[in-house]
Amino acid sequence: MTDQPSTDRLSEARAALATAMALHEQGDLEGAEAGYRAVLALEYRATDVLPLLAGLLGRLSRAEDALIAWEQLLAIAPDHAVALHEKGLTLHWLGRTGEAVAALEQACALDPHNAIAIGNLAVVLADAGRNHAAIGQFRRALALQSDNLHLRHQLRRLGAASVPFWHIPMMNDAPRNDAFEAAITAAIAVAGPDARVLDIGAGSGLLSLIAARAGAQHVVACEMEPLIAEMAQQIVAQNGYADRITVHAKPSTDLAVGVELDVPAQILVSEILSSDLLTEKVLDTFEDAHRRLLAPDALVIPRAATAMGCLVASETLADYAFVGEVSGFDLSPFTDFAQQRLPIHGTMTAWQRLSDDHELVRLDLTQAKHDAVLTRLRIPVTASGRAIGIVQWMHIDLWPGVTFDNHPDRYTDGGWLQILHSFPTPVDVIAGETLDIAVGHDRITLILLPLTQ
Structure with a gap:
């Protein structure tokens, strides 16, 4: 900054500022921008003019230019809480989330009772995937504005997003x-x-x-x-x-x-x-x-856990696992992207059993080491139909004489669901014959695939 402007320059700067503010109010943002820049060139009231210019540039969707204006203000007044707040929001707009968080944290440290700034910090933290930190900031903001329904909604939304529905x-x-x-x-x-x-x-x-x-x-x-x-x-x-x-x-x-x-x-x-x-x-x-x-x-x-299952047919579930002709077009290649495991509730989804129950994979959880395994299971078919996959559930051995399972015939109201492991394509099966299945696991997922495909 130079010395105080001369009287003529001061009068010129005041007039330019008045004109720029009038143009701003009238909605002539380009004219107002030129006016504000003229005032700044005259080195007049920069700490007042730069926020006006930065806000105007933001309205023009010129985020990079707005950021420059906020940084110019912070070069003059490093502890300007509003400038830090707005800089953080602008950085977030530009996708520079880490820098946005840092700027907003500085703003909140300078103005610790500003619920709006704290709430905005929480929003940016949430967008960065830092839900726990975001929830802490939303709680902090809500303590300052207990009647703020927006803050309450965001706090509940993030809490629910962090906790699986089951x-x-x-x-x-x-x-x-x-x-x-x-x-x-x-x-x-x-x-x-x-x-x-x-x-x-x-x-x-x-x-x-x-x-x-x-x-x-x-x-x-x-x-x-x-x-x-x-x-x-x-x-x-x-x-x-x-x-x-x-x-x-x-x-x-x-x-x-x-x-x-x-x-x-x-x-x-x-x-x-x-x-x-x-x-x-x-x-x-x-x-x-x-x-x-x-x-x-x-x-x-538990001491052990066993995956149980049976062959199933279901037109309803088939629509979730396979695609064919749609609106006169063959979309069947898209089935390659279908989910291999679909959660279901046994008695709430229409499906037909095509085999008895079979043990698929058993894990002895008292063992110190488990290797991946893959074996052949021959499943006798008890009813003819179009097998779309295997519905699987669990049998849990907790203690001698204490077990629990989520068998689909009797369990629909708990956190464990049954799972449809869909085949790559449906398999037509006939009662009295058998279907060979590859069963096992790769330590991370179950493997259940028909050997006829």
């Missing part, structure tokens, strides 16, 4: 909960109340709470989704077990004996089995626990 129906699944409780109670009776319990994939903390209620004095739980872990710890405290249960917001692979666990756990409880058995890295997780976190003679709940 969590609540699974928590409400009384038969499943009763089976886990029977197994956990029996294990603690055998190992004793001082046995260290490890709960992997704690979710709401229900299994940890069951263990504590059964007498366990030392429970370490882990949940890799920070928002869910935070809620689990709150639920644990609310139910009066904070002195016995500790929840860590991290995957079990980040736990260590001597850090989160004082000694190797004598009891492992875990409910990370997905509807198709393997998707949630079940084998990797259990193997790591056996290798690093469990005592050699640890009791494991």
